[in-house]
Amino acid sequence: MGLKINNLSGGYAGNNVLKNVTFDVPDGNIVALIGLNGAGKSTTIxxxxxxxxxxxxxxxxxxxNLVQDPTGFKSQIAYIPEQPILYDELTLGEHLHLMLAAHNIDDEIAWQRAEQLLKRFRLDDKLHWLPVHFSKGMRQKVMLISAFMLDAPLIIIDEPFLGLDTVAQKDVVKLIHEQANKGNSVLMTTHLLASAAEFVDQFVVLHDGKSRFIGTPQALAEENQLQLDQLDDFFDLVQRELADES
Structure with missing residues (x-):
């Protein structure tokens, strides 16, 4: 079934940012929510x-339904924000314990997943480190490990490649594929459209709080007369379109 957003309108303090946004993230699918700054991506998430x-x-x-059963809904989600959020007084190991406890998970399989992720991101010898010793990239890796070890039906990743080196970026793409292959859903945001086009199933383009386009990377490229490896130019086209309208 996956995630279903139907005619969503909302925003902050009475400011109606989103206007009838509708899209799905089916089981086993990877969907990238994209748009210029202010388009409504963060509000949607x-x-x-x-x-x-x-x-x-x-x-x-x-x-x-999120409103009718918020606990049941949220228990199915793992979320990685754009900026890492860590507790200064907790070690890496304690962060993992806290995340699992918050989701009422305490089994051997979950810890095996955590250990595999720690090795993949080369943090398995840093369980006793405090966040003050972590670089920005290492902090992002902690967030990735904390989320992916939950094996949640839906994982939401806001700008997954921010602050990561090339090797770690490839690891993230592999993890995203593994989630989808298990039948889980992945919703992400990114500005790296050409890179995302290599592995996402669909792009959802938000513009002025509305879903302007929903389709495959190839369809988005063709609609804008671009090659797949030119999709990073998509935002330039949108900017020029906005300039022509003003």
């Missing part, structure tokens, strides 16, 4: 994770 209440419309995940 904040609605999905329950930080904002919809003014209109519905948000459902595997048949569970």
């Amino acid at each position: 904040n609605h999905i994770i329950g930080e904002l209440q919809p003014q209109m419309g519905t948000i459902e995940l595997n048949g569970i």
Whole structure:
């Protein structure tokens, strides 16, 4: 079933940022939510994770409605924000313990996943480190490990490649593929469209709080007379379009 957003309208403090946004993230699919700054990407994500209440419309995940059963809905989500959020007084190992406890998970399989992820991101010898010793890239890796070890039905990643080296970026793409191959859903935001086009199933383009385009990377490229490896030019085209309209 996956994530279903239907006619979502909402925003902050009465400011109606989103206007009837509708899109799906089916089981086993990777969807990239894209758009210029201010298009509504962060607002959409904040609605999905329950930080904002919809003014209109519905948000459902595997048949569970966010408003009707917020606990059941949120228990299915793992979320990685754009900026890492760590507790200064907790070690890496304690962060992992806290994340699992928050999701009522305490089994051997979950810890095996955590250990595999720690090795993949080369942090397995840093379980006793405090965040003050972590670089920005290492902090992002901690967030990735904390989320992917949950094996959640839906993982939401806001700008997954920010602050990561090339090797870590490839590891993230592999993890995203592994999630989808298990039948889980992945929703991400990114400005690196040409790179994302190599592995996402669909782009959802937001513009002025509305879903302007929903389709495959190839369809987005063709609609804008671009090659797939030229998709990073898409935002330049949108900027020029906006300039012509003003």
